């Protein structure tokens with residue numbers, strides 16, 4: 001069976017093989033861990049040939065220099081490939097949005113240089129989703145995506161809390177993020193969500209119904225979260241684990257008068273929604289519970305509470321005040337720090353050994369990984385019934401769901417587990433077994449690889465189909481629109497007949513529209529005149545190419561980045577400002593690779609023009625038409641060059657390119673290596689083009705002239 005080479009893209013946060021920095025900041029949390037563990041477990045699967053984990057290269061004196069290694073080998077089937085973009089310094093994800101095209105270009109180069117062609121790409125989070133849409137189409141491979149969190153939900157939440165639209169845009173780049181998420185929904189072969197509730201949060205996206213969703217919970221590192229009773233396989237407990245055990249006991253026990261009692265454990269960031277105060281109050285009000293067990297709360301890492309962000313400070317101060325209010329000295333442990341990445345498993349095991357219980361009363365929990373990890377060590381749980389836990393607990397059977405605001409329900413559930421030994425044992429054993437069964441990475445990977453296989457196979461089939469279709473294309477007819485295909489002055493002569501013929505054209509003939517108009521204006525005219533949907537669009541005088549995919553037109557980004565060479569739009573605008581005989585056209589006529597003017601008095605003063613441009617003159621194409629329009633494009637752009645590019649890309653012989661036009665902006669496509677048709681109503685600048693073999697001058701205007709030309713060439 002085919003083995004797969006998988007490219008995983010995760011652009012923000014910090015990834016390295018020698019240990020993650022979980023908890024460092026908002027970009028180094030659950031997602032980072034999820035992606036790294038997935039990559040690792042995936043690389044161990046026998047159906048996987050190789051996993052490349054692609055991320056950003058960061059060369060920042062504040063950080064470990066491991067992040068500046070372009071290639072890090074993690075194991076013989078897993079490497080991390082770091083691509084430089086957006087500078088060298090570490091940046092949070094919100095600051096990467098403007099640099100994603102740079103990532104795509106550099107990643108593409110890297111893959112070419114190392115001769116890597118993945119069978120499948122998987123992106124994590126919207127920024128990587130954006131990049132995957134591009135890379136997957138450049139490499140012509142399928143991809144899948146995991147959102148991790150969604151822009152619309154975050155935007156709505158923050159706006160409800162008073163954030164203005166402008167601030168949201170500035171700080172979080174919501175419009176870019178949401179657009180990327182929407183595009184990804186449409187283009188990915190499938191989208192992975194952790195739960196069915198997470199799936200529902202996608203409903204607000206316009207491409208929701210175009211997407212294919214698959215639900216698959218993240219795996220748990222069951223080798224790390226081993227059962228409390230299990231010593232290491234070779235009975236030889238590593239020294240670090242002994243040390244961890246010692247220090248975990250030390251952090252906790254120094255708070256407690258009677259450390260031998262079972263512990264009620266909670267472990268979360270100091271976030272109001274985690275609802276820690278309710279747990280302390282429930283415990284504080286219940287003397288019986290206090291005599292049964294200690295309360296152990298790990299609420300993040302703190303040094304100086306006064307210097308912490310306000311939201312965290314408030315939560316921590318409240319905890320301390322509640323401890324005082326209910327006089328919980330000697331009963332409540334609130335350790336100041338722990339090693340988030342390495343000690344959590346030890347903490348669960350410590351509590352399980354003492355027959356304790358893990359409690360998570362978050363008001364709404366998106367997933368609830370802690371419940372699975374606790375379960376995997378054999379520590380029973382009491383969990384909020386809101387969100388992910390209501391899917392996890394029925395599967396793992398490792399505890400009880402409660403209303404996170406109902407004191408008596410919470411206390412009853414905790415007491416029952418602490419006092420009924422059979423119950424405790426049952427929850428503990430079930431947790432260990434069922435987490436293995438439902439939430440281990442081993443199982444996750446198995447299901448995932450099956451989906452990858454299906455996706456790759458169906459992709460190969462469609463590629464084959466479209467190759468057959470494209471192979472069938474032998475000829476391309478490209479027409480200008482204004483003055484050529486349509487002409488009011490000539491009552492759109494011949495248009496209807498031409499449309500009918502094109503609609504029933506032979507299968508080997510592809511069609512393109514090549515216009516000075518922007519894409520929006522081209523689409524408008526297609527709609528207005530009910531023109532046949534072309535296979536390609538050359539818009540804005542060749543500064544943009546689109547190709548059709550069903551009813552959509554997709555920008556050919558390869559063409560756009562090819563045009564970047566030697567192009568300095570700002571400088572051209574700046575220099576031409578001094579010419580008072582030029583008037584800038586409307587915004588709609590401008591684009592990143594086109595600057596267009598009107599010429600005021602019908603004379604193009606080429607000497608002045610050349611003088612102000614200086615050395616920039618040789619870097620641009622200047623296209624003058626109808627004694628009125630002046631288009632300035634990158635040197636590499638024009639209608640003719642864009643068509644040449646299309647022919648090369650789709651293997652259409654250049655002598656089988658047929659073009660029709662009426663003005664100066666059509667000139668280079670008319671006299672290229674294909675066959676040109678000049679309609680009789682052409683602009684003055686086409687009057688004196690020397691006669692040549694493959695240039696036909698129609699006697700008729702507009703569409704009627706096109707027809708005459710195509711008949712002349714034997715197309716119809």
Ligand code: GLC
Nearest residue numbers: 516517541589596629631665
């Ligand atoms: C179209 C475009 C305009 C351009 C002209 C000539 O009218 O909208 O920007 O200058 O064609 O190419």
Ligand code: MG
Nearest residue numbers: 480482483663
């Ligand atoms: Mg025209």
